[in-house]
Amino acid sequence: MKKSMGWKVGLILAVVVFSVWMFYPPKDKINLGLDLKGGMHLILEVQTDEAIRIQTDQSIEQLKSSLKEDGIKFEKVKRVGVNKIEIIGTSFDDERTVKDILEDDFRDWRITYSSNRIIMALRPNIEMKMRDQSVDQALQTIRNRVDEFGVAEPVIQKEGLSGDRLLVQLPGVDDPARVKSLIKSTAMLEWKHVVAGSFPSKEDALKKYGGNLPDDLVILKEKGSKSCYVLRAASVVTGKDLKTARSSVDEYGAPAIGFSLNSRGARKFEKYTSKNIGQRCAIILDNRVLLAPSISAVISSDGIITGRYTSDEVNDMVLMLRSGALPAPMKYLEERTIGPSLGADSIRKGLYACITGLILVLIFMLVFYKGAGINSNVALILNIIILMGILSYFKATLTLPGIAGVILTIGMAVDANVLIFERIKEDIRFGKSPKSAIESGFKKAFLTIFDANLTTIIAAIFLYQFGTGPIKGFSVTLIIGIVASMFTAVFVSRVIFDLIYGKRKKLKKISI
Amino acid sequence: MRIFKKEPDFNFMGKRFLAFTLSGLIIVAGAIALTTKGFNLGIDFSGGTLIEVSFKNYTNENNLRKVLKKIGFGKSEIQRVGRKENKFFIKTIKSIEEENKSQHKFEGVIENQDLGEHEKVAEMIKSAFISEKERASLKGGKIDINNASENKIRNFLITKGASEEDAMESSLKINDLKKNETGLINSFKDLEKLKLRRRVMTILKDNTFLGNFTFLSTEIVGPKVGSDLRSKAILATFWALLGMLIYIAFRFKFVYAFAAVITLFHDILVILSFILFFNVEMSLTVVAAILTLVGYSLNDTIVIFDRVRDNVKLMRREKVESIINRSINQTLTRTIVTSGTTLLTVLALFFFGGEVIHTFSLILIVGILIGTYSSIFQSCAWLKVWEKHFIRRKKI
Numbered sequence: 001m002k003k004s005m006g007w008k009v010g011l012i013l014a015v016v017v018f019s020v021w022m023f024y025p026p027k028d029k030i031n032l033g034l035d036l037k038g039g040m041h042l043i044l045e046v047q048t049d050e051a052i053r054i055q056t057d058q059s060i061e062q063l064k065s066s067l068k069e070d071g072i073k074f075e076k077v078k079r080v081g082v083n084k085i086e087i088i089g090t091s092f093d094d095e096r097t098v099k100d101i102l103e104d105d106f107r108d109w110r111i112t113y114s115s116n117r118i119i120m121a122l123r124p125n126i127e128m129k130m131r132d133q134s135v136d137q138a139l140q141t142i143r144n145r146v147d148e149f150g151v152a153e154p155v156i157q158k159e160g161l162s163g164d165r166l167l168v169q170l171p172g173v174d175d176p177a178r179v180k181s182l183i184k185s186t187a188m189l190e191w192k193h194v195v196a197g198s199f200p201s202k203e204d205a206l207k208k209y210g211g212n213l214p215d216d217l218v219i220l221k222e223k224g225s226k227s228c229y230v231l232r233a234a235s236v237v238t239g240k241d242l243k244t245a246r247s248s249v250d251e252y253g254a255p256a257i258g259f260s261l262n263s264r265g266a267r268k269f270e271k272y273t274s275k276n277i278g279q280r281c282a283i284i285l286d287n288r289v290l291l292a293p294s295i296s297a298v299i300s301s302d303g304i305i306t307g308r309y310t311s312d313e314v315n316d317m318v319l320m321l322r323s324g325a326l327p328a329p330m331k332y333l334e335e336r337t338i339g340p341s342l343g344a345d346s347i348r349k350g351l352y353a354c355i356t357g358l359i360l361v362l363i364f365m366l367v368f369y370k371g372a373g374i375n376s377n378v379a380l381i382l383n384i385i386i387l388m389g390i391l392s393y394f395k396a397t398l399t400l401p402g403i404a405g406v407i408l409t410i411g412m413a414v415d416a417n418v419l420i421f422e423r424i425k426e427d428i429r430f431g432k433s434p435k436s437a438i439e440s441g442f443k444k445a446f447l448t449i450f451d452a453n454l455t456t457i458i459a460a461i462f463l464y465q466f467g468t469g470p471i472k473g474f475s476v477t478l479i480i481g482i483v484a485s486m487f488t489a490v491f492v493s494r495v496i497f498d499l500i501y502g503k504r505k506k507l508k509k510i511s512i
Numbered sequence: 513m514r515i516f517k518k519e520p521d522f523n524f525m526g527k528r529f530l531a532f533t534l535s536g537l538i539i540v541a542g543a544i545a546l547t548t549k550g551f552n553l554g555i556d557f558s559g560g561t562l563i564e565v566s567f568k569n570y571t572n573e574n575n576l577r578k579v580l581k582k583i584g585f586g587k588s589e590i591q592r593v594g595r596k597e598n599k600f601f602i603k604t605i606k607s608i609e610e611e612n613k614s615q616h617k618f619e620g621v622i623e624n625q626d627l628g629e630h631e632k633v634a635e636m637i638k639s640a641f642i643s644e645k646e647r648a649s650l651k652g653g654k655i656d657i658n659n660a661s662e663n664k665i666r667n668f669l670i671t672k673g674a675s676e677e678d679a680m681e682s683s684l685k686i687n688d689l690k691k692n693e694t695g696l697i698n699s700f701k702d703l704e705k706l707k708l709r710r711r712v713m714t715i716l717k718d719n720t721f722l723g724n725f726t727f728l729s730t731e732i733v734g735p736k737v738g739s740d741l742r743s744k745a746i747l748a749t750f751w752a753l754l755g756m757l758i759y760i761a762f763r764f765k766f767v768y769a770f771a772a773v774i775t776l777f778h779d780i781l782v783i784l785s786f787i788l789f790f791n792v793e794m795s796l797t798v799v800a801a802i803l804t805l806v807g808y809s810l811n812d813t814i815v816i817f818d819r820v821r822d823n824v825k826l827m828r829r830e831k832v833e834s835i836i837n838r839s840i841n842q843t844l845t846r847t848i849v850t851s852g853t854t855l856l857t858v859l860a861l862f863f864f865g866g867e868v869i870h871t872f873s874l875i876l877i878v879g880i881l882i883g884t885y886s887s888i889f890q891s892c893a894w895l896k897v898w899e900k901h902f903i904r905r906k907k908i
Contacts, residue, residue, distance in 0.1 A: 035868070043737060045736070160740065174661040174662060174663070175661045175663055175664065176730070312667070331734075332732075332734065333733075333734040333736055333737045334732065334733045334734060334737045335730075335731070335732040335733075336729070336730070336731040336732070336733075337727075337729060337730045337731070338728075338729045339695055339726070339727065339728045339729055340687065340690070340691055341690050341691045341692065341694075341695030341726075341728060342564065342695060342728040342729050342868075344691035344692075345691075345692075345693055345695075345866065346866055346868055349864060349865055349866035350865060350866070350869075352864045352865075353860045353861045353863075353864040353865040353866075354860075356860040356863075356864055357856060357857035357858075357859075357860035357861065358857075360856040360857070360860060361853045361856055361857060364852065364853055364856060365853070367513060368513045368849065369513070370513070400868055400869055401797055401800060401869065401872065403865075404861060404865070404869055404872060404873070404876075407857045407858070407860065407861050407865075408804065408854065408857065408858065408876070410857050411850075411853045411854030411855070411856065411857035411858065412808070412811070412850070412854055414850070414853050415811070415846075415850040415853075415854075418846050418849045418850050418853075419815065419846055422843075422845055422846045422849075425514075426842070429518075429519075447818065448814070448815055448818040448819075451763055451814050451818060452810075452811040452812075452814040452815055452818075453811070454759065455756045455759055455760065455807065455810050455811065455814060456807040456808070456810065456811050458752065458755040458756050458759055459752045459755070459756060459803060459804075459806055459807035459810070460807065461755075462748050462751045462752035462755060462803075463748060463752065463800065463803050463804075465748070465751070466744050466745070466747050466748035466751070471796055471797070471799070471800045474797075474800050474804070475800075478804070478807075
């Protein structure tokens with residue numbers, strides 16, 4: 001008897017000490033959710049359709065040049081939908097070679113031939129892979145950006161069943177507009193040759209070409225204004241040729257973006273600038289012209305981009321350029337910003353409600369069950385300690401609904417004790433001795449407690465599985481609370497009874 | 513202490529038809545409410561913008577509506593939070609149908625499908641609340657401490673000539689000062705209490721002002737997420753019910769699982785009816801509350817079923833009604849005590865937990881009462897129903 005009591009008490013002490021050690025001091029150890037510490041919660045959808053479209057457009061360019069190289073005549077190559085290419089008007093004589101080219105270089109496409117047109121459709125498995133890749137790449141890019149921005153403990157992960165959604169949680173960020181544009185910018189950097197401009201509006205630019213722009217030219221707006229440039233569609237170099245970007249200053253000491261191209265880019269740029277001195281070359285970010293300086297000297301690898309930027313703007317742009325371009329544009333589906341004061345207020349109130357609820361329950365149990373009430377109160381307090389300990393151990397996040405879960409656990413945790421005590425009372429009423437009543441009370445109540453709690457856990461697990469943010473936090477605390485209550489109400493309470501009454505040989509009455 | 517001097521002997525089963533009628537009436541009334549007015553969907557499910565805004569000076573719903581009317585949001589829902597503080601929830605909703613239409617119109621133009629419009633709404637409302645005087649100050653290059661982030665205040669102090677260290681320390685302190693009930697700093701007197709460097713204080717006094725309001729939180733949910741969450745919530749409920757059903761059928765007999773699941777449906781329908789009656793806004797947390805109650809009520813039911821199972825073995829000769837009555841009576845003290853302690857904590861949550869989980873705790877209170885009622889008056893009655901119609905020789 002004594003020996004077995006020893007390890008039981010030891011185990012309880014060990015669990016308690018471990019729990020306290022895990023969550024003390026709570027300020028550092030307990031992971032607070034966004035709703036408690038403030039921050040941003042974003043759900044983005046990667047426009048994978050757009051990624052496929054970009055891919056298809058690139059293939060069209062490649063196709064055109066392949067056909068031209070082999071001297072095959074065609075009327076038109078155009079994109080149908082996002083994932084189909086139609087080649088119209090290849091002459092029939094050439095069919096043999098067309099087939100050769102297509103089947104060698106375009107294995108990702110399923111090709112069907114008809115009298116004067118060829119239709120190429122992206123194979124479904126390849127398309128799926130491309131979509132997945134674009135989401136993965138977007139995730140990585142956002143992670144890079146957030147890391148460089150310096151947010152502590154961000155959450156960036158895929159979300160939902162459709163596979164194209166990303167969840168981004170940034171605790172403590174209180175400048176939502178800046179962060180949002182930072183995350184969402186595609187950050188496609190391009191250098192394009194300026195053909196004409198600038199014009200006060202798009203219409204004016206079009207007028208110059210009689211309202212009909214040649215295929216190889218594009219009109220792009222200048223960032224932050226309505227004026228437009230006419231540019232050559234093909235880029236001189238793009239962000240892919242970028243080695244690095246950094247914050248820098250121009251000759252007047254104003255913030256500017258410094259960049260270096262990799263060797264491939266440098267070669268292309270050197271060749272281009274040496275041929276075009278005196279002409280202008282536009283630097284374009286996400287289809288907006290940042291600036292269009294004239295080329296004064298041959299530039300190979302290094303340069304700076306100037307403008308009237310603040311140092312924050314420069315830092316953000318550098319960050320985006322360094323983290324790479326997004327493979328496809330993104331769309332915000334959900335955005336929640338919680339200010340730090342609201343979070344602090346919620347913690348204060350939640351804590352207050354917790355303590356009030358706890359005290360009420362403690363008093364109630366003490367009045368109702370007297371001596372045994374003290375027992376269950378000890379068990380309840382241990383329950384909360386263990387709950388906090390496990391929460392910290394699993395690095396689970398405490399949210400406001402999570403606090404509600406803790407409060408509810410306080411109310412429900414005593415249920416196991418109530419079940420046991422009522423059984424004991426009942427057995428005493430039937431004339432059993434207190435000692436055997438305790439024995440049988442615990443035994444009979446255990447199965448009930450087990451069944452009842454397990455069903456609640458099943459419900460909570462499904463809540464966790466399907467729930468998002470706040471619901472998850474709630475179900476986690478509920479599950480942990482229930483498991484802890486099984487330990488404290490059944491095991492700890494029993495040990496306490498044994499410690500108090502176990503040594504007495506004759507036990508006539510117990511306080512319950 | 514005891515609630516009953518000796519074991520109580522209420523005839524619960526005798527009242528079962530009364531209970532069926534009562535619950536039936538509530539559910540029918542709920543169904544009528546559903547067809548006539550439907551659920552009040554929160555932005556979690558309908559999509560839209562929800563802003564919590566806090567004002568320094570007294571204002572009321574009517575004043576806010578006047579301001580919102582000017583920018584075309586006069587129909588927004590405005591709800592005061594708490595009594596003392598000037599905090600309000602403002603909800604601008606765009607119905608899902610409307611959204612679908614506009615999406616259809618803009619098909620292929622990605623920018624227009626974006627949250628962009630909603631974001632603009634938040635910005636428009638923000639700028640509408642800025643007073644003429646404040647607008648002039650902003651134009652004059654001053655910044656609004658109550659609406660500036662910590663980062664912004666720090667950078668501002670540095671550009672005005674404060675040392676980096678001072679700026680860092682001061683902006684942190686100012687940010688902490690804002691972490692009060694209202695999220696606002698009331699006057700420069702409060703700022704002076706922070707004992708900032710004199711130099712910083714002069715910069716603040718000359719170049720900043722304390723705006724009249726701040727946005728405590730801004731939530732923007734796109735329509736796609738809303739419909740997604742709806743199906744998720746339904747899925748979660750379905751699987752949770754199935755899981756519990758299987759467990760009970762496994763641990764007890766099928767008849768218990770049947771009665772338990774009917775009771776669960778009863779609970780869900782009655783709670784939903786009350787949600788409809790009180791026009792409670794459906795949000796994710798409300799769904800969480802409902803599912804919690806389902807778990808709670810089931811917990812209660814199982815305790816009684818457990819007793820029934822025991823008593824069936826002990827009282828072989830007795831009629832099913834009296835076995836069930838006995839079981840409910842034997843567990844009655846426990847049912848009352850547990851409901852009582854849980855109610856105590858939930859009441860604490862309701863009164864002290866703050867606005868954000870007010871509805872959550874309200875539903876828990878109502879739900880605990882419903883769950884307790886249903887485990888006493890419904891669950892066992894359904895055992896009897898099954899027994900009467902499907903079981904010939906053996907009892908339950």
